[in-house]
Amino acid sequence: MKKVLIAVLLAWPVLAAAQEAAQPAAAQPDVQSVAERNKMLYSLGFLLGDNLKRQLILDNEDDYKALSQGMRDSLLNKKSQTDLEQYKPSIIQKYQDDAKTISAKREAAQQEYMTSFKKEKGVKTLDNGAMIKLSRAGKGKAPKADGSVKVHYTGTLIDGTKFDSSRDRNEAFETKLTDVIPCWTKALQQMKPGSRAKVVCPPDTAYGNRPVGQIPPNSVLVFDIEVLELGK
Numbered sequence: 176m177k178k179v180l181i182a183v184l185l186a187w188p189v190l191a192a193a194q195e196a197a198q199p200a201a202a203q204p205d206v207q208s209v210a211e212r213n214k215m216l217y218s219l220g221f222l223l224g225d226n227l228k229r230q231l232i233l234d235n236e237d238d239y240k241a242l243s244q245g246m247r248d249s250l251l252n253k254k255s256q257t258d259l260e261q262y263k264p265s266i267i268q269k270y271q272d273d274a275k276t277i278s279a280k281r282e283a284a285q286q287e288y289m290t291s292f293k294k295e296k297g298v299k300t301l302d303n304g305a306m307i308k309l310s311r312a313g314k315g316k317a318p319k320a321d322g323s324v325k326v327h328y329t330g331t332l333i334d335g336t337k338f339d340s341s342r343d344r345n346e347a348f349e350t351k352l353t354d355v356i357p358c359w360t361k362a363l364q365q366m367k368p369g370s371r372a373k374v375v376c377p378p379d380t381a382y383g384n385r386p387v388g389q390i391p392p393n394s395v396l397v398f399d400i401e402v403l404e405l406g407k
Contacts, residue, residue, distance in 0.1 A: 374397070
């Protein structure tokens with residue numbers, strides 16, 4: 176069970192991130208050529224490394240060397256240089272300890288980000304805790320709670336990591352306010368056609384403790400939203 180748990184911890188976020196990244200329509204490279212296959216595998220390795228650093232605390236060059244050597248030996252079907260069963264409990268413990276440390280640091284950084292944003296001129300805090308700062312006012316009527324809108328948006332984590340963008344897809348997003356996260360439902364009621372705003376969503380107004388694609392559990396989300404028109 177522990178071996179399965181480790182495999183899931185490593186693989187699932189990578190697969191989710193790859194699927195998330197592959198959503199916009201794009202020409203896929205021909206991975207039959209050696210060069211393109213190497214680039215594809217390098218990309219997979221990069222995603223694995225990115226995932227590992229999100230879950231584990233690696234402090235120095237020796238950590239990186241030991242980890243990469245173990246992965247290399249496994250991939251090349253070499254005999255392990257250690258007694259794997261002996262170290263499995265330590266591996267699980269490291270995942271648990273590092274997860275707590277990383278989570279605490281993320282929580283502190285997110286709280287600092289929200290506190291700082293709340294102090295900016297023009298920021299309005301809504302009754303569910305979401306915050307909005309209009310950069311363009313727009314004209315006309317704002318949508319009602321059961322209305323619909325067509326928007327362009329870009330979503331990021333507080334460190335600027337982009338997880339979704341209608342602009343990148345060059346395809347506006349049309350939705351009912353009842354079909355989106357609570358943060359959006361409240362924020363969009365403050366926005367008229369033509370308006371643009373930065374919206375900061377505390378975790379409980381977004382996806383809470385559910386991981387979604389590249390979005391870790393309990394994430395503060397930041398959106399750049401532009402209302403194009405109200406739905407019919």
